Every structure is written in C-alpha cells, then in structure tokens.
Amino acid sequence: MRLVARGLGVRHASRRAWALTGVDLVVEPGERLLLTGASGAGKSTLLAALAGILEAEGTEVTGELTVDGGPPRAARGRLGLLAQDPDSQLVMTRAGDDVAFGLENAGLPPEVIWPRVDEALAAVGFPYGRDRATQALSGGEKQRLVLAGALARRPGLLLLDEPTAQLDPDGAALVRTAVARATPGRTATVVVVDHDAEPWLPLVDRVVEVTPDGLVQHGPGWRPLPRTAGLRLPPGPDGTVLLAAQAAGFTYRGSSAPALSPSTTALRGGRVLAVTGRNGTGKSTLALLLAGLRAPTSGRVTASADLTGAVRTGSDEPHRWRAGELVSRIGTVFQHPEQQFLTGRLRDELAVGPLRSGRQAAAARATADELLERLGLSAFADANPYTLSGGQQRRLSVATALATSPQVLVLDEPTFGQDAATWRELVTLLAEQRAQGRAVAVVTHDADLVEVLADHRLALGPP
C-alpha cells in the first residue's frame, strides 16, 4: 500500500504543543521504512495516524494523510499492527486461536482459517503447536505470535511500534528475525518505529528520522552514533563493603523450584556492581533481596554497621528495617517507574522520601527543588508524574531514590527501552553517585551499560 503525508500536523487533546507539524512523506508499496528519533519526537503519533487509531476526541489534525489514496481508517481491514507491550495484544488462551482471531473477525470460514493460521505460525518461526497456552510464552514468543496474527490477515501495510522495547536482547533478536522471514515477498509495506535504529538497519530500505524540526532522510550507509561515544565517566573512591549477600537464595512459597539459587556478592562504596544473566536466573529477585524488600529464604543479606546506623530493631538485615528507615539507607528503582509513584505532582513526589525518613517539610521541599533543577525537570514541577514521557518518568524514579541520599542504590533495568539521550543522562547520573562514594547495584541486560559503568560483575546462571 502507498502512504502519502503532505503537511501533516497532529495535536493531542489538551496539549498546547503540536506532536507533529509539517510532515511530508511518501512510502511506496512494498517498501520497508524505519522511523527513528528521540523519545517524544512524535514517531508513535505518526504511526498511530497511519494506522487510523489516533484518539478521535479532541485530537486536531491538519494537512493530508492517505493510505492507497483514501483515509487511513478506511484501510483498516488491510492493516497489521505490532505494538510494544506483549501482554496487551493477545486475546485468546491458545496460540492457534489467537492467530485465528483476526481471521474470524474478517468473517472467513474455518476451512480457510486453519491453513492460514499454520502458514503464519510457520512464517514467524513459532516453535510450538496451535494448542500452546499463550500465558506460558516468553515476551519474545508472545510478540512473534502477535506478528503471526497480523500476517495471517495478509496485510497490505504492516506497522511495528517499538516491538522489541520491552524484550531482553534474545527476545528482541527473535522478533527481528521473524519480521525478516515473514515479509519476503514485498507484498506489504512495512513501517517500523524504533529509537534504537542500529539493529533494524539490515532489514529496512530507508531510514527517516523524526526530529523537532521535521523529518530528516538518511541515505544508504547511515549509522546512528554509538550512545557510548565520547562518554567520560568519573571513577569512584575506594570504599568499604556496605551491603553483602552470603549464599542468599529465594524460593517462593508453594513453589518447588528456587527463584534465585544461593548467591554471594558484596556492594562497596564507590563501586558499581552489574548483575547479569538470562531471563529466569533470578536477577530481579536478587535485587529485591539486596533492597531489603524480601527476606532471603536461605542464606543472609547483611548491612555494615555504617549503613545500618541507628535502626530501631538494631538488626543488620535490611528486610527487618521499617520502610522509613530503609528509604534513607537503600534507594531502589523498579523496572516500571509508574509503580513507584505516590502523588499527583513531581515536586510532592520528590519530597515523599525525605518526609518519610523524618526530615522537616522545608528541607524536603528544598531537596525536591534542587533535584528537579539538576535533572532538567523544573518546568514540570507541578505536572502529574503519570503525564511524563517514558524517559522523563525513568529520570524521576531515579531522582526519588536519590532524594533521601541513601548510601546504596539498587536499580532494576534502569536503561530498558530508553533512547540514546536518556541513556547517557542516566549513565552519567549513576557515575556521579559512584563518584560521591555510594554503592550502586544494577540488574541489567544492557551490554553497553555494563561495559562503561561496571566495576564488578556477577553473572547469574539458571537456578
């Protein structure tokens, strides 16, 4: 299908700024295009416009956008869409039924549906049969299944919206391979949106970058600057051990297999520990133990006398500390920042930790304002945390952990799905914490992060 945009502008409901302005773009039938650009540049808005799924209410659209000469909404029957979140795209309980879902919606008879289902599952390299339970699949497998569901409808236009952003590197590679093998005939126009351009380059014909000043066409042979380019990070001072895990393991109640097999490690002031390993090795569980959020079911996690200080129970095990005591000693950043937000304003959000750890209101406010300034979020001081972009939310969640000046920081996948600019900011921020003598533990799949930041590494194997 042929896509044509002329002078396209989009403004979302209740926003003052235009998400897109003056977009001119032509995509020929069968072409494979990558739309890249920083978070918040309007890539996903452009994709939503092409898919005809822009929020109808209150959204202002100027200029012209056509799919095969008609409005995008009218081309919906020939559209295939693969979005970011693997968990909110599957409908059925079995893999085959899910691929069949879109064909049933088109009113096709069963004798046509099943051969097409098998064909689509084979095309994406789905490794299981039709009867496989969808909830037993990994993220990468779910995304391949969603892709099969889109392909089975024989789309003329395939739109992929950051389809690998929530996957680990193995899962992401699986999805890209599936896209490549499933679209050999050039029967469909393919548009991929991703801020991480590099891995898609072998797959696409053309790269267009969405910038605040409009679209930039990149010629053949273009490569994005590596995000580590020119990055100089300060080292940390030689500190003592603040927190240690001695053969700490964890098994969920009622489960026979351990989530984390006994692991031993130490967090030192002025050092960054990177915990790596494939999915299911218990990386995040180890983070929960180190953060004092769960008690190890075997072994111990103990804090040094320096870190423990005057806690009421006198225990050196962080999981026994009260939340108000924990928050000023160990700062934790979860993988999904929105799960940690408590208030309706950024400024209040940053003051929560200091107040909870017993500081005065005025001091808490001063800390909050200072952090907002340093992270370039002052303009949003009164905004609701939920309205921030993904990169901004991530920076805010790190800032909330820093607000109480804890000596230990534990972060779960801090760079997951972040664009190059946010990535560099986060890495720099963490290096600053190290330089101030803090101990930092990051759980991550991100090889670049480990490369530039890790002083020590702990690679977890299967439990």
Next chain:
Amino acid sequence: MTASLSLGPVPDARLGRINPVAQLTAMIVVTLVLLTSLDVVTPAVVVAAELCLLPAAGLTDLRDLWRRTWPLVLGATSVGLVNVLLSDDATVVTGVGLGLRVVGLALPGVLLVASTDPVRLADALTIHWRLSTRFAFGALAALRLVPLLVAEFESVRLARRTRGVEAGRNPVAQARLVGGIAFTLLVGAVRRGSRLATAMDARGFDSGIRRSNARGSRLHPRDAGFVAGAVLVCAVAVTSSVLSGAWAPIFVG
C-alpha cells in the same frame, strides 16, 4: 492466589467435554430448585451430586481444591452461623441447610471455571445462545488481564516500601495503603485495557463484518444427557425431601 485466577487451556478435564451451554443449563436448573427450597435435605442431595463431579473437573488435589473454594466455604459457614445466632426461630439444622444452599449454588461455577477453557465458553455462548460477539470476546480479552493485576499488586506493594510507605500493624494505615495500591493498579489497568482495545481494533474486531468462528461449538447427545442428569438429581433431592417431611418451599406460607 495467582493459580486460582489463571486462565488457560485445561489439561484434559472430562467435564470439559460437556458443552458449556449444557453446563450452564444444568446450573440454571439447580439454581431454581435451590432458591425455592428452604430445607436441609434438598441442598444436601444436590451438593453430594456436585461433589461427585469434582474428579471429572480435574479437582482431585486437595490443596488446589482448597485454593479455589476457600472463599466459598468461608461464605457458606458464615451464612449458616449468622442465621443460627441472630434468628430467633432458626435451629442448627436450618443453619446447615442455608450453608449447604450457598455451596450448592456456587460449586457449579467452580466446576465450570476449573474444567472449561473460557474461549470454548465464549464460542458456545455466541453460537448457541446468540450472545453478542462484541460482549463475549471483549469480556474474554479483559479476563486475560486479571492474572496480570494479581502479579502487579505484589510488586506495587514492594514499590511503596521503597518509597518509605508501609502500614505496619495499624488497620487504618493498612486500608489506606491498599486503597493507594488499588488506585495505581487501576491506572495501569485502564491504560492496558485501552492498548488491548487498540490491538483488537487493528485486527478487525467489531468492524461491522459478521464474525465467523474457527472452532465451532457442537452439541452432542451427552450434553442432553448431562442436563437430564441435573434434572434427575433435583427430582431425587426434592422427592427425598418431601418423603422425609423436611420439604419447605419458599412460596408456601
């Protein structure tokens, strides 16, 4: 907790071979009889028959059975107790009867959920009872999000501890904490729900074309037999109740 809510293909429960609409018809029969009788014999016979179906629904593991039924057992016990303690003329027998009634009404639902893939239920409802496909498959998609919510509850609770928020032993603080977590979950659920709606929209759901069904849903003689069995059990229950002199229909008096 997660296990009892999780949905998915059922590992070959024999009861799953009975068409869901036949199971629902049998449930309606049983419900009508139980709602109109106030004695102890009728629900006792019905519950005994329902318990015989547990193995067929794959509920042979006692721990699994308890996980799925403890709220029901708790509810039934309290209904019985409250009636005995607070009512002037209620005897222990009446209390037991009322408790059994609650079990008899709810157990078929437990059996259905345990034995039947929700997709087959949606198929059967839309094909045989002409339920709107928009409603049936929309509800099905929403149902898939429930286990995700359960898993998320725990991680939001831990996330609050990292911010210095926990309830300790104060019940008021605990209620507030759960309220706050529920709000966070709700925000997440609304967003996920709208993403799911978009994904379904993009696959042509509810686009005005008459939807076909790839699996179909057939009614067999065994389905009629199952409903007849339910009717028979109810007849036996009422007959033995009348013969034993315990029969006390709700309309008389």
